[in-house]
Amino acid sequence: MMHQFKNNFKFLPLTIVSVFLLFSTKGLCQSKKNKKKPNIIYIMADDLGYGDLSTYGQEKFNTPNIDALAKNGIKFTQHYSGSAVCAPSRSSLMTGQHTGHTYVRGNQEAANGEKGQIPLPDSTFTIAEMLKQAGYTTGMFGKWGLGFGTGDPNNQGFDEFYGYNDQKLAHRYYPPYLNHNQEIDSLAGNDWTNTQTYAQDKIQEATLNFIEDNKEKPFFAYVPFVLPHAELISPQDSILAKYKGKFKEVPFTAGDKYSSDYGPNIVEYKYCTQEIPYAVFASMVDRMDVYVGQIVAKVKELGLEKNTIIMFTSDNGPHDAGGSNPTFFNSSAGFKGIKRDLYEGGIRAPFIVSWPNKIKSGTTTNHVSAFWDVMPTLAEIADLPLPKTTDGISFLPTLLSKNKQKQHPYMYWEFNIKNGRKAVRKGDWKSVLYNANTNGEIELYNLALDPSESKNIASKHPEIVKEMEQIMKEAHTESLVFPFK
Known part of the structure; x- marks a missing residue:
């Protein structure tokens, strides 16, 4: 029958052929239009050094789940954070601008007694707002640090927000509450004296629920972990048990001016004392690695693996607060400087991207890139126009091993x-x-x-x-x- 149809096709009236071709072309276009855009999960550690992952040379503990992302994707060796501290680095990422242009350029508290940090203005155009134009559902889970009011995640393009808006509150892993959109979510058993609910566990739960709830449509999950930022504290579980007694410790005591323990006299923005800070630090990075493994497992469980991009990085170089010792762990991987420095140790960041069937497994690149390149890269992936405000250059050609990668004339x-x-x-x-x-x-x-x-x-x-x-x-x-x- 098909053979007969082929032979007789040229004898059909022109109008019938035209209608047939019109509907065929329309169907193809419709199919292309309806092709689901890739889900995007952008995970950012807090104060994790370039050398704090075993795939980047860490020898005192392992990060197998993050290493697996690199093995199955691409690892950047010359990627840079937006800044050397939290808030401006996040501002650079969200706006696609370097710190000579982005609005938030430092860790500065909001004025006039307002909560949190200086907010992004209402006029700011963020990655989340950009991706919503392409039909993405957007969620943010972790530490924000870019202000309440106009700067609030819900006012900057995120459909759902769960975590810490105020990054000073994020100095504590057992706070009495977290922010859920415009509501307060009280954490069971936490009252500044008692410590029952580890906040990062709750944030992880919200992240996995968001992925589950949005499995049928394209989503963007921005996951800025608090780990391993000080304070140094972990639940008394099997992860911490792996490291107890492993290192010769230098306790972080009440004698330090930035220490304050849980209790009626707690100074909320300071850090708890810690008898085994090295073990706790290692356990915090390990815990973060477990979370990454859970995210990957959830994506696989839902059958989303082949259409999901997972990115992993850190907001700046390693910290030395709360008893942390970046020298002991070689957290800067031999580079000069740590957090707050503009030497390589303060701003060079690990960066790994996994995208099955798109990115060649086990790839390593020395392409020079930075946080402000993420916005134009995601714009290209989502088939959106390049935002006019960005300082960035898409690194999609590098992800796809193509030869047309543009380079920055300079980085600032x-x-x-x-x-x-x-x-x-x-x-x-x-x-x-x-x-x-x-x-x-x-x-x-x-x-x-x-x-x-x-x-x-x-x-x-x-x-x-x-x-x-x-x-x-x-x-x-x-x-x-x-x-x-």
């Missing part, structure tokens, strides 16, 4: 504390300026020859220093809210 960071700090990367050259307000001198390093930034060669290359100085001026827009101080 600034941080408004301690008289102002700036940094520029241009090719293999890296310049760092501390005390920008008080005529500090620009340092210059060749990262290809000196990745640890141990040899300042500014005096040998005055022409490059001059070029870097000009970039620092051009990339910076003045901020009345976050002046250098």
Whole structure:
């Protein structure tokens, strides 16, 4: 019958052929239009160093689930966070702008007695708002830190929010409550004295529920873990038991001015004391790795694996608070600096992306990228126009192992504390300026020859220093809210 149809097709009246082709083409277009966009899960650790994952060289503990993401996807070796501390790094990610342009450029509390940190303005265009234009359901689970009011996640494109809005509250893993959209979710057994409910467990539960509830439609899950940010504290479970007695400990005691234990006299934004901080830190990273494994397992259980992108990174370099010791764990992986530094140890971040059947398994790339590249990358994936406000460049060609990857002419960071700090990367050259307000001198390093930034060669290359100085001026827009101080 089909053979006869083929033979007779040319004898059909032209109008019938036209109608047949019209409906066939319309059907193909409709099918293409209805093809489900990939789900996107973006996981961000808090204060996790480049060297705190075993796939990036950690030797004192293992992170098998995150390592598996790298084995099944692509690992970036030259990816950068948005900033060297929490809030501006998150602002850079959400807006697709570097810290010379993004609104939030420091960890600064809201004015006039308002709760939380300085909020993103209502005019801000975020990744969540962008993806909603492509039909995504959006959820945010973890630490926000970009303000209440206009800055609230529900006012910045997220359909659901569960976690900490105020990042000072996130200094505690046993707070009395978490934020759920515009409501307060009281945590059982937590009252600043008693510690029953580990908040990150509740956040993880909400994350998995969101994935389950939205399995039939494209979703964007932004999962900024609080782990392993101080305070250093873990539930007394099998994860912590693995590390008790494993390390020679240096206790974090009440003698430290930033310590305050749970109880009637607690100072909420400080950190609890800890007798075994090294074991607890390792257990916190381990716990985070378990959470990543649970997310991957949930995606597989729902049959979403082949159409789900999972990204993993950290917001800045490792911290040394609450008894943490980044030197002991080699958390900066040999790079100079830690959190708050604009040297590599403060801003170079692990970055792993898994996307089965799209990303070649076991790939490693040295493509230079940063948080502000995520927005244009997701725009391209979701078939959306490139936001005009972004400083980023899509790294989708790198994910797909294609040869048309564009490169940044330079990368720029600034941080408004301690008289102002700036940094520029241009090719293999890296310049760092501390005390920008008080005529500090620009340092210059060749990262290809000196990745640890141990040899300042500014005096040998005055022409490059001059070029870097000009970039620092051009990339910076003045901020009345976050002046250098």
